[in-house]
Amino acid sequence: MSPILTITDLHKSFGDLEVLKGIDMTMQKGDVVSLIGSSGSGKTTLLRCVNLLEDFERGSIELDGEAIGYRHEGSERRRLSERHIARQRAMTGMAFQQFNLFPHMTAIRNVMLGLTKTKKMAKDEAYAIAEKWLERVGMIERRDHFPGQLSGGQQQRVAIARAIAMNPRIMLFDEVTSALDPELVKEVLAVVRDLADDGMTMLLVTHEMRFARDVSSKVVFMHHGRIHEEGPPEQIFGAPETDRLRGFLANSEM
Amino acid sequence: MNFSLFLTELWNARMNLLAGLGDTVLISVASVLLGTFLGVFVGLAMTYGNKPTRFGVRLYIDFLRGTPVFVLILACFYILSVVGLDLSAFQAGVLALTMFCSSHVGEIVRGALKAIPAGQTEAAKSIGLTFGQTFAYVLLPQALRQILPTWVNTATEIVKASTLLSIIGVVELLLATQQVISRTYLSLEFYLFVGFVYFILNFLIEQAGRAVERRISIP
Numbered sequence: 001m002s003p004i005l006t007i008t009d010l011h012k013s014f015g016d017l018e019v020l021k022g023i024d025m026t027m028q029k030g031d032v033v034s035l036i037g038s039s040g041s042g043k044t045t046l047l048r049c050v051n052l053l054e055d056f057e058r059g060s061i062e063l064d065g066e067a068i069g070y071r072h073e074g075s076e077r078r079r080l081s082e083r084h085i086a087r088q089r090a091m092t093g094m095a096f097q098q099f100n101l102f103p104h105m106t107a108i109r110n111v112m113l114g115l116t117k118t119k120k121m122a123k124d125e126a127y128a129i130a131e132k133w134l135e136r137v138g139m140i141e142r143r144d145h146f147p148g149q150l151s152g153g154q155q156q157r158v159a160i161a162r163a164i165a166m167n168p169r170i171m172l173f174d175e176v177t178s179a180l181d182p183e184l185v186k187e188v189l190a191v192v193r194d195l196a197d198d199g200m201t202m203l204l205v206t207h208e209m210r211f212a213r214d215v216s217s218k219v220v221f222m223h224h225g226r227i228h229e230e231g232p233p234e235q236i237f238g239a240p241e242t243d244r245l246r247g248f249l250a251n252s253e254m
Numbered sequence: 255m256n257f258s259l260f261l262t263e264l265w266n267a268r269m270n271l272l273a274g275l276g277d278t279v280l281i282s283v284a285s286v287l288l289g290t291f292l293g294v295f296v297g298l299a300m301t302y303g304n305k306p307t308r309f310g311v312r313l314y315i316d317f318l319r320g321t322p323v324f325v326l327i328l329a330c331f332y333i334l335s336v337v338g339l340d341l342s343a344f345q346a347g348v349l350a351l352t353m354f355c356s357s358h359v360g361e362i363v364r365g366a367l368k369a370i371p372a373g374q375t376e377a378a379k380s381i382g383l384t385f386g387q388t389f390a391y392v393l394l395p396q397a398l399r400q401i402l403p404t405w406v407n408t409a410t411e412i413v414k415a416s417t418l419l420s421i422i423g424v425v426e427l428l429l430a431t432q433q434v435i436s437r438t439y440l441s442l443e444f445y446l447f448v449g450f451v452y453f454i455l456n457f458l459i460e461q462a463g464r465a466v467e468r469r470i471s472i473p
Binding site: 027051053063082083086087090092093096098100101103104113114116118119145146148149157162163164246252 | 375379382383384
């Protein structure tokens with residue numbers, strides 16, 4: 001089976017600061033991979049590169065066999081057109097730490113926007129799909145509420161529905177519970193777990209170690225822009241091989 | 255104050271005053287609409303333009319905002335005719351007020367766009383929207399809500415500034431009133447009256463603005 005996501009020798013710098021120093025990673029359909037590591041290790045940047053929210057200087061990312069963001073003409077590397085990149089971005093779904101719902105639209109209109117504008121769906125078709133996903137994340141009764149009328153956990157669930165309604169090949173979760181009050185974390189994690197159980201391919205950055213352990217097929221520990229250690233969750237959490245990972249886990253809540 | 259005499263003269267002058275009022279409204283509406291249209295592009299250029307564009311537009315804004323509207327009106331009327339652009343007093347006045355309005359609108363559009371969190375653009379991108387779609391469906395609707403109160407304020411400023419066009423001979427409401435005064439000598443009565451009319455105009459604009467604001471406010 002060919003991989004859904006192939007990252008090869010990915011390098012990314014912000015000015016003089018190199019944040020990703022050569023990342024290699026592959027994901028198969030249905031894989032759930034958690035990126036863990038201390039802040040500044042590059043895990044969020046890696047996720048944002050896959051969604052093309054960041055450009056990168058070297059290496060390549062292939063999504064379902066298609067190189068994203070850049071094309072090569074001989075030895076020259078060119079950024080794809082804005083329109084092409086927009087289309088490729090829609091192949092991945094992203095949930096953000098700060099939800100980023102559109103405050104001037106109701107929950108269901110938030111979910112419908114990408115369907116009607118990017119996928120050019122008719123309104124009623126988009127409405128039906130949006131309803132289906134809001135139902136799935138338990139937000140169907142609040143479909144006509146504005147983001148400002150919802151709790152953080154509810155907003156995040158709508159944001160996840162908005163991303164996943166686009167039918168992405170892979171879902172990216174960027175610390176989706178970090179901005180939530182502790183009592184709201186559970187409802188969001190339940191939604192993510194539900195999607196994982198359903199066979200959704202997911203790449204997530206998380207600080208919830210217990211959750212990463214339960215839900216992941218693979219855990220990747222990043223340190224200083226490199227993959228420091230990776231493996232199945234039992235191995236990463238049960239028998240970490242490097243001192244650095246042991247140190248990191250000792251400082252994390254389990 | 256001779257009230258019945260004033261009423262008689264007011265009635266006699268009604269067509270001239272109404273014509274003046276019509277011009278005032280026309281000047282204000284034209285300047286605000288054109289100025290807003292231009293101002294949105296000024297704001298866009300300030301926000302998304304490259305360095306030379308931003309520098310040029312910044313110069314335009316600062317120059318217009320640092321110059322009295324009065325000077326601007328005189329400049330448009332007298333200087334442009336010297337360089338061969340023959341505008342009527344009405345056109346020159348509208349041009350000056352349009353530029354004045356565009357610099358204000360440009361500044362508030364820039365501020366409003368800047369105040370929208372970067373996450374909004376990122377979320378729009380992540381569902382595959384192009385820049386144009388992001389602007390039209392995500393950024394502009396939020397910016398407009400934020401702009402509205404300041405924009406209404408700018409509109410009332412333009413109505414007030416339109417009186418300055420009387421200097422270059424545009425018979426708008428103020429000059430029409432002054433012409434009536436020079437015939438009737440009822441200066442106190444007519445100045446009070448015209449002041450009240452301006453107040454009503456701006457009061458209506460502000461009420462309309464508030465009504466719209468209530469309608470489009472986000473819960």
